[in-house]
Amino acid sequence: MAVTLIKSKLNSIALKYKSCAVVVGKTGVGKSVLISGLCGSNEHFRNTVVHGDVTFCLIDSPGINTLxxxxxxWNLLRNALTGTYINTIFVIIKYDSSLERMLEDFNEIRGLMGKFSTKFAVMVSHWDAAQEPNDDFRKICSSFENICSNVIFYSTDSPKNDLADLMYxxxxxxxxxxxxxxxDEFSTWKEQY
Structure with missing residues (x-):
């Protein structure tokens, strides 16, 4: 069974409302697989994760490369980001032995929606493909240190309860x-991307 890792483990705080996060990334990084694994289904937009006494919402978004x-x-992405109150934007980046490619994928998303970068937490999918996991973990965490709040590493066989706990x-x-x-901002996004 794969291990789920996080750069900085945060203690969960029970919120008095149902929190919500948007999941963004390119097609093929595992957004829908992540959501369906945690929720038991994928409604292709808003899904509920039940984790112990805590529930939170995950909103799927279209692949950035399909825009x-x-x-x-474009409208689906805009609605995912603005349709409800949001706590976090999980940016899913597929593990690659080339850190530069991973950073390029992240920077493409940051370039598009950098306005919301204080909400970003990175999730590195396909972590089971890492050949040098200890070195890669350190390098990836260091590379994202000043550009997002946290980094979670997981694979499809990561324990779902662990993953839900880290995300929450x-x-x-x-x-x-x-x-x-x-x-106007939306028009600029479409023109620049």
């Missing part, structure tokens, strides 16, 4: 905010 190909995905630890330490994207 140019499928124009309606990130969620409950971020404020709950109603994110906004003005029409």
């Amino acid at each position: 140019r190909q499928t124009p309606e995905n 630890g990130c969620i409950c330490h971020m404020s709950r905010d109603k994110l906004t994207i003005s029409d």
Whole structure:
């Protein structure tokens, strides 16, 4: 069974409301697999994770790399980010032996939605592919040290309770905010991407 790791373990705080996070990343990084594994289903938008006495919502989003190909995905992304109050944006990056490629994938997302970067927590999927996990863990954590709140490492066979606990630890330490994207900002996103 794969180990689930986190850069900084945060103690969970029981919130008096149902917290919510958006999951973003490229197609094929495992966003939908993550959500369906934690929720038992994937409604392709809003899903509920039940973890002990805590429940939280995960909102799936279209693959960032599909935005140019499928124009309606722009509206789906905007709705995912602004449709409800959000605590965290989990940026899913697929593990790659090339740290530069991982950073390129992250920077593509940060370039698009950097306005919300204080909400970012990175999740490195496919962690079971790491050949040098101890060295890679240190390098990846160091690379993301000043650009996101935390980094979670997991694979498809990571214990779901551990993963939900680590995610909720990130969620409950971020404020709950109603994110906004003005029409002008939204047009700029589409023009620049």
